Structure formats: structure tokens, C-alpha cells
Amino acid sequence: xxxxxxxxxxxxxxxxxxxxxxxxxxxxxxxxxxxxxxxxxxxxxxxxxxxxxxxxxxxxxxxxxxxxxxxxxxxxxxxxxxxxxxxxxxxxxxxxxxxxxxxxxxxxxxxxxxxxxxxxxxxxxxxxxxxxxxxxxxxxxxxxxxxxxxxxxxxxxxxxxxxxxxxxxxxxxxxxxxxxxxxxxxxxxxxxxxxxxxxxxxxxxxxxxxxxxxxxxxxxxxxxxxxxxxxxxxxxxxxxxxxxxxxxxxxxxxxxxxxxxxxxxxxxxxxxxxxxxxxxxxxxxxxxxxxxxxxxxxxxxxxxxxxxxxxxxxxxxxxxxxxxxxxxxxxxxxxxxxxxxxxxxxxxxxxxxxxxxxxxxxxxxxxxxxxxxxxxxxxxxxxxxxxxxxxxxxxxxxxxxxxxxxxxxxxxxxxxxxxxx
Numbered sequence: 210x211x212x213x214x215x216x217x218x219x220x221x222x223x224x225x226x227x228x229x230x231x232x233x234x235x236x237x238x239x240x241x242x243x244x245x246x247x248x249x250x251x252x253x254x255x256x257x258x259x260x261x262x263x264x265x266x267x268x269x270x271x272x273x274x275x276x277x278x279x280x281x282x283x284x285x286x287x288x289x290x291x292x293x294x295x296x297x298x299x300x301x302x303x304x305x306x307x308x309x310x311x312x313x314x315x316x317x318x319x320x321x322x323x324x325x326x327x328x329x330x331x332x333x334x335x336x337x338x339x340x341x342x343x344x345x346x347x348x349x350x351x352x353x354x355x356x357x358x359x360x361x362x363x364x365x366x367x368x369x370x371x372x373x374x375x376x377x378x379x380x381x382x383x384x385x386x387x388x389x390x391x392x393x394x395x396x397x398x399x400x401x402x403x404x405x406x407x408x409x410x411x412x413x414x415x416x417x418x419x420x421x422x423x424x425x426x427x428x429x430x431x432x433x434x435x436x437x438x439x440x441x442x443x444x445x446x447x448x449x450x451x452x453x454x455x456x457x458x459x460x461x462x463x464x465x466x467x468x469x470x471x472x473x474x475x476x477x478x479x480x481x482x483x484x485x486x487x488x489x490x491x492x493x494x495x496x497x498x499x500x501x502x503x504x505x506x507x508x509x510x511x512x513x514x515x516x517x518x519x520x521x522x523x524x525x526x527x528x529x530x531x532x533x534x535x536x537x538x539x540x541x542x543x544x545x546x547x548x549x550x551x552x553x554x555x556x557x558x559x560x561x562x563x564x565x566x567x568x569x570x571x572x573x574x575x576x577x578x579x580x581x582x583x584x585x586x587x588x589x590x591x592x593x594x595x596x597x598x599x600x601x602x603x604x605x606x607x608x609x610x611x612x613x614x615x616x617x618x619x620x621x622x623x624x625x626x627x628x629x630x
Contacts, residue, residue, distance in 0.1 A: 268302070268502035269431035271295050272370070272424040273472035274389065275497040277479075277487040279309050279382035280417060287318075287375040287399025288419040289329050289411050291391055293453045295434075295461035296470040297365040298426025303339050303357045303372055306422040307349040308496065312381030314349040314420070316341070316374065318403035321360055324369035329394035329408025331371055336406055337362050354422065354496075364426065366465055372421045375403040386418040387486075388441070388477040390450045393418065416450075425502040426470070433503035434470035435460070435629050438490065439510035442552065442620075443475025447611030454614040459621035469629065472501055481511040481531050482522050491531055499542050506629040507539050510549035510587065513610075516567055517559040525570045533580050547628050548581035550588040552620075555598035556609035565598050583628035590623035591616055 271294045303321060307314035319339040322331035339357040341347035349355050364370060376383075377400065394411035396402040402410045437443050437457040445455035461471040474497040478486025487493065490511045498507055509532065515522040522528070536546045550572040554560055576584055591612065593599045599609065604616025612620065 266433075266503040268425040268427050269296055269298070269468075269470045270423060270434035270436075270472045270502040270504065271298070271301075271426045271470040273436070273474055273497070273501065274386035274418045274422050275474045275476050275487065275493065276306055276308050276384045276422055277387045277476045278385065280385045280387070280419075282376060282380055282383045283395065283397075283419070284379040285377060285397070285399055287373055287396040287402045287411075288415070289371050289373045289394040289396070289408065290418050290421045291324060291393045292370050292372060292418070292421070292424060293391075293458070294364055294368045294370055294424060294426070295366065296426060296431055296465070296468055297363075297368065297429050298431055299363050299428030300359045300361055301364060301424055301426045302359050303421060304354055304423030304425070305349060305357070305374065305420050306354045306384045307351055307380075307420070308354060308422075309384045310351045310381055312351065314380040315376060315378055316347045316349065317377040317400070318345060318373075318375040319357065320371075320373045320403045321362060322371045322406070323362075323364065324371050329371070329411035331406045331408070333406055335362060336404055338404060356425075359427065367461075370424060372424070373403045374420045375399045383419055384422075385420070386422070386476075388444045388446060389416055389418045390445045390448065390455070391418070392416060392451055423472075423501065430468050431470065431503070432468045433505040434472050434501065435464070435506045435508065436472045436474050436498045436501060436504055437508050437510070438494075438498050439475045439549075440479040440514050441475065441477035442513070442611060443473060443510055444477045445473075445475070445617070446477055447606040447608070448614050448617050452614070454617055456612075456617040456620040459618050460624060463621065463624075463626060464629070467626065467630075469505065470503070472504075474498055478514060479511065480514045480518060482515050482527055483518075485514060485518065491534060494535060494538060499539060499544065504542070504544050506545040506547060507535075508547045508549055508585065508624070509535055509581075512571060513551050513554065513568075516551070516564050516571075517554070517557075521564070523563075523567060525567060525574065528571050529574050529578065529580070532575070536580050536582075545582045545629070547583045547585055547624070548575045549585045550575050552587050553592050553598050553600050554610040555596060560598075560609075583625065585624045585628070587620050587623060590619050
């Protein structure tokens with residue numbers, strides 16, 4: 210099996226080529242690329258080429274964490290990121306990001322394995338070393354992502370994957386995803402530990418994902434992927450940690466029969482129009498959605514932080530223009546766009562009558578403005594019939610803004626799966 214996988218991987222490398230991607234560029238390739246081989250592979254920010262949007266990707270995105278900021282690096286450590294895949298495959302590849310870093314990121318080793326149990330141990334026989342342009346090390350320059358060579362490993366749907374990154378030196382601020390709602394593990398003395406099957410060296414834990422921002426799969430009839438694009442309501446705030454009960458997780462369960470992967474591009478605190486926690490929706494659209502592997506559809510659920518944040522964006526025309534821009538840019542890549550209405554937050558400290566009026570006007574545009582290919586009415590799915598400016602008490606974790614597990618399920622179950630094809 211492994212030998213055959215290596216032959217197939219070599220063939221795929223010849224087919225796909227070796228391209229470094231600039232995640233912020235509007236022309237970035239939809240299926241990513243791998244770094245050019247050198248004494249140490251170096252990835253630079255470059256505009257990827259005319260392949261963008263011209264051919265469907267043979268890959269499906271199966272997991273994503275959008276970069277939300279930076280955190281202090283862990284020189285010498287190995288971070289064993291635990292990620293839950295949506296769809297399975299027989300080959301995979303890993304996206305590692307230095308998009309928000311300020312210094313070159315030296316990768317000493319990157320490995321992948323299926324997780325055994327609920328800790329940092331790997332399933333014996335599944336540990337693989339990821340390479341970049343054929344080499345086990347790489348240097349990723351600031352502002353860049355790198356996608357590994359294809360890795361032969363059979364992974365089922367809903368599998369927990371261990372993606373371990375060893376950084377031998379201080380590479381400056383680490384690009385991370387802050388609200389992982391998932392426990393990952395750290396080996397403080399990580400040299401030679403990335404390929405450990407026994408996780409006993411991983412004595413520290415973290416609730417962030419370090420460097421790893423995507424996993425793609427190939428094989429098993431994958432049909433592409435759907436991107437859930439949003440803020441904390443998509444990132445999962447309010448749902449149970451280590452349980453994978455965000456609404457995109459539930460959507461992934463519903464899509465298993467269709468073999469569509471689901472990519473969660475939510476960032477807690479994110480805004481549609483302005484930078485906040487992470488780059489704004491408009492500025493990160495290419496990197497976190499349009500350039501991802503095999504994207505067929507995009508669900509846009511952004512705007513509540515612009516209404517509720519400081520400075521407030523109070524002109525509905527700005528929201529309308531932003532939504533139309535997102536749709537236009539997605540359509541240029543052949544991607545359908547589903548607009549999600551903004552959900553109530555009456556009772557929250559930021560709620561005012563004027564802000565509620567703005568939310569209603571934005572929702573009226575989403576429902577009837579004709580900008581989107583389809584609409585999912587999240588507002589209708591979760592509002593309290595007795596007090597429509599509030600979410601149902603059964604869905605409220607207590608802050609009157611976010612959603613508990615039941616609320617997350619209600620959001621996912623409101624989506625017409627036919628609108629995603």
C-alpha cells in the first residue's frame with residue numbers, strides 16, 4: 210500500500226508541479242502548491258500563476274484553521290496539533306503558514322499520523338514525515354504559506370490527525386489560530402520528537418493551533434469542499450471544547466454521504482469591513498477561502514462584529530458592497546456563495562435598538578437583495594419566537610450572542626445541502 214502510494218505521490222507531483230503560494234494574492238492557486246527543492250527549501254511570497262481557477266482541483270480540503278494572529282514562538286519545541294478531518298482520502302498534504310510572522314520560519318520536521326485514543330499518542334504504523342520539494346525541512350518566509358508534498362496515508366472521515374511541527378530555533382512570532390477549542394500537545398525539547406509514536410514527551414498542552422492552517426486529501430471519491438466563512442459564531446465560541454460541535458462540524462456530518470469536505474474559516478472577533486482579530490473578511494478572502502483546495506461553495510456569515518464593534522459600521526450600503534464584492538470574487542473562481550442572515554443578540558451588553566435596526570436592514574438585503582446564489586436564514590432558525598431580537602434560551606450559553614451545542618446544530622441543520630452543489 211505504501212509503495213503504491215509513493216508511486217502515486219510521484220505522479221501527482223509531476224502533475225501538480227511545485228509552486229509556492231502567496232496566500233493574500235488574488236490570483237493564488239485554488240489547490241495550493243509545494244515548495245521548490247533546494248539545500249533547504251525556501252518559500253517566498255509570489256503571485257501564483259494562470260492556473261488559478263482554470264482547472265478543478267483534484268484535491269478536497271478536509272480541515273482548516275484560519276490564521277487569527279501571532280503568539281510567542283516555542284524555540285526547540287515540537288507542537289503536536291490535533292485536528293479533526295471532515296472527509297477521508299488515501300493521500301494528504303499539509304499547509305503550514307508564516308503568513309503573519311515577521312521572520313523566516315525554519316521547519317525542522319513536520320509529521321502526520323492518526324491519533325490513538327484521546328491524548329498525543331499516534332496509531333502505530335501511521336506516522337509519516339511530510340516533505341517539501343522532496344526535503345524534510347523548509348524555511349517559510351514572512352507572509353507565505355507552504356503546502357507539503359503528497360503524503361501517502363489512508364485517513365477515514367472524522368479522523369483525528371496529529372500534525373506535529375518542530376521548530377529548531379526562534380523564528381519570531383508564530384502564526385496561530387487562537388480559539389482552537391481543541392487540546393494540542395507540546396514537547397518542550399522537541400528535537401527528534403516529531404516522529405514519536407509514543408506521546409510521552411508531549412508533557413505540555415495548548416488550546417491554540419500553531420502554524421498548521423490546512424489539510425487536503427485525495428482519493429476515496431472526494432467531491433470538493435465547502436468553506437464556512439465567519440467570526441466567533443463559526444469559530445465555535447460557546448460550544449463544548451474537545452467535542453467538535455461547532456456548526457461547521459455538524460455540517461460536515463450532514464455532508465459525509467456527498468463526500469464534501471468542510472473548512473472552518475471562522476475567526477473569533479473577525480469583522481467584515483475592518484481588520485480586528487485577524488485580517489478583515491475582505492482582506493483574507495483569497496487566503497482563507499478562494500485559494501483552498503477544491504472549493505465548491507462558500508457560506509458567508511460575517512457582519513455582527515461590525516454592528517457591535519468599535520468603531521461601528523452603521524451604513525447598510527457598506528455591508529451590501531462588501532457582500533457583493535465577496536460574491537463577485539468567488540464567482541471568478543467558479544465558487545457558489547450562500548449568504549447567512551445575522552443572528553439576534555438581544556440581552557448582550559452591546560445590544561441597542563439602533564443596532565438591531567441595522568441588523569434587520571442588513572438581513573433584509575441578504576434575504577432579498579439578490580446578491581447571493583442562495584440564502585440560509587440563520588436568524589429564523591435560532592431566534593426566540595416570543596422575543597425575536599433574542600436567540601432561543603435553549604441555544605444560549607449565557608452571553609446572549611454565541612451558541613451552545615444545540616444552537617450550533619440548529620444553524621447547521623438550517624442549511625439546504627442542495628445549495629452547496
